[in-house]
Amino acid sequence: MPSTLKETFAGKRVFLTGHTGFKGAWMTLILNKLGAQVKGYALEPKNNFDLYNQLEGNSLCDSVIADIRDRQKLKDVILEFQPDFVFHFAAQALVLDSYKEPVETYETNVMGTIHVLDALRSLNQPCYSVIITTDKVYENMEVLTPYPETARFGGYDPYSNSKACAELAISAYRNSFLNPKNYKEHLQSVSAARSGNVIGGGDWSENRLVPDIARALIENKPITIRNPEAIRPWQHVLDPLNGYLTLAQKMVEDPVAQATGYNFGPEPKDEQTVIDMVRLAIDYWGAGSYETPTIQDKPHEAGLLKLAIDKAKSELSWKPRFDSSKAVEWTMDWYKNGRANALDFTSKQIDIFFSDEII
Secondary structure, three states: OOOOHHHHHOOOEEEEEOOOOHHHHHHHHHHHHOOOEEEEEEOOOOOOOOHHHHOOHHHOOEEEEOOOOOHHHHHHHHHHHOOOEEEEOOOOOOHHHHHHOHHHHHHHHHHHHHHHHHHHOOOOOOEEEEEEOOHHHEOOOOOOOOEOOOOOEOOOOHHHHHHHHHHHHHHHHHHHOOOHHHHHHHOEEEEEEEEOEEEOOOOOOOOOHHHHHHHHHHOOOOEEOOOOOOEEOEEEOHHHHHHHHHHHHHHHHOOOOOOOEEEEOOOOOOOEEHHHHHHHHHHHHOOOOEEOOOOOOOOOOOOEOOEOOHHHHHHHOOOOOOOHHHHHHHHHHHHHHHHHHHHHHHHHHHHHHHHHHOO
């Protein structure tokens, strides 16, 4: 069986939804380096400075600009491409935006996922699909105990809840149509991947901690912090992406056993509050200040969330390569030194992270 990611993905057809987003852009470049034939399906990048454009993404993949909510278009593209692998990233991924546009959030995150799953039913060749959700799918009681994959799904806000609904849809489709017990009949292996609060260079999203930090530091303005004492499972973007790739690789080896859900997060003892992350960022940047103004009537956001990663460690032999401090260091290095030549800098960080897997 393949021993490296390059042996797994080189020459393979990989269908990637959400390829124009932050995580999707990183994944597109990684897959290109692995020698995969990538077809992306997503909306246009919102800005010229978005990472996908900075990485010259259209030269790295065959890009289809379309909406994940367009069921027939998505199905037609998937069936024409006949993918060996599917990574479903496309989503409305911001908690605060989900309060502003709850219906669109559910349409994208729930029905978009169902559209992918339903298209897989018509594939007539082996395909290994990793559906990306979030750490926020669990019913968060804000306790110190990390949530394992068996924890109950829930979600307070529309974003978190829509992703929990997507998990239920994944389970229903896997049980009803793509059951691992009948793998030899349908040839589809479907897993779900849940990662923590992902940070990394090139994320310019609004109302997200690290992009807000980067913008403030670049503009020499104080960093405004909404929830200074909140604890999140922070991780550099390359750690969960490595997890998704490793999961897909293991699915090739055993498409039945790995057709399940996995958490990808930091080590349980790697615990940082929002204010800790801000101070680390300022330290690595070499300058900066912050403020914590009182915000009236702010929407609910969880104060504590931790993921258990024992299953991924034991079954996939995956573990995070960076702690949160290293993740902040690499991220701030990108914003400080990589913006002017994003493609080369991002490529170099990928090469260093994966080392023998790619170069």
